[in-house]
Amino acid sequence: MSRSDRSTRAMHQALPPALREAVDDFAEHLSRVRNRSTHTVRAYVTDLVSLFDHAVRMGCVDLAELDLSVLRSWLARQRTTGAARTSLARRAASARAFSAWAHRAGLLSADVGAALASPRAHRELPSVLRADQAAALVDGPTRRVRPTDAPPTDLPDTHGAPTNPARTGPAAGPTSGEAAVPLRDRVLLELLYATGVRVSEACGLDVGDVDHGRRVIRVFGKGGRERSVPYGVPAQRALDDWLRRGRPAMVGTHSGDALLLGARGGRLNPTTARQIVGAYAEAAGLPRTSPHGLRHSAATHLLEGGADLRAVQELLGHSSLSSTQIYTHVSVERLRAAYRQAHPRA
Incomplete structure (x- = not known):
């Protein structure tokens, strides 16, 4: 067990019983109902334990007291401690997913996380190999x-x-x-x-x-x-x-x-x-x-060879087309690089 896992477990055990039970029930929902992987469930649990640890420090010891101000305060604290934009976006998504589930389960009177904004994660273009x-x-x-x-x-x-x-x-x-x-x-x-x-x-x-x-x-x-x-x-x-x-x-x-x-x-x-x-x-x-670099390369080479974006989405198993569209940017960047290198007036 890693140091971060031990820290998460210690914080989990220190939570009030009601909050600890909510984390466990949500984790079971993700695993059994949503069929999420062990790594995904662990990431959600880590984020929720951090959120509830922060909520307890703010005096929120019952799930019914969780509101948007607590969620925003938690994200603000994460940002001040140096969390990256991608991490903040993921943690906000974890909070929204839990809030929606808790509201459906009757644990929250309202979906307090629905209005929680998160920074747009900066997506770097993946590096790919030439053919x-x-x-x-x-x-x-x-x-x-x-x-x-x-x-x-x-x-x-x-x-x-x-x-x-x-x-x-x-x-x-x-x-x-x-x-x-x-x-x-x-x-x-x-x-x-x-x-x-x-x-x-x-x-x-x-x-x-x-x-x-x-x-x-x-x-x-x-x-x-x-x-x-x-x-x-x-x-x-x-x-x-x-x-x-x-x-x-x-x-x-x-x-x-x-x-x-x-x-x-x-x-x-x-x-x-x-x-x-x-x-x-x-x-x-x-x-x-x-x-994963080979996966990026395969997708890019397929698109450069004329494959349809929807077909590449299906091949890669992306649930959203936006995940596949990043490879079109890779192809454009490679095209620009070739143009700058070869064209006399580039």
């Missing part, structure tokens, strides 16, 4: 561009499986466990760039989620929303190699149906996947790159 840079990164496992031929040191698998004794020597499959790692890395990089899926979505794929005939993967995104995402021929070749020669060498008793496996046979850990992407990018001499 040739993305190709060099994805081809890294094939060309062995790692600083050494040794596979990366994986974190514990998602299931924390013990090492499978059957895999300490040469694997029973067509290749050794160590030689299977580049095949795993290659299919991970191909899928991230070919589909633009989130790293958690890629690591959550099962073997049965791949439709080889239609070259489509079934993805479960945020909020449990399901979508189908196509992939190309290079990703299909990587999948075929991995499933035929790589996965059988790394599979263990805790593998289950997981498509991508970690060093100990369990489902590949997203943190390990981030390390894999970063290692290949560094070895290829590319800018610092993450799986």
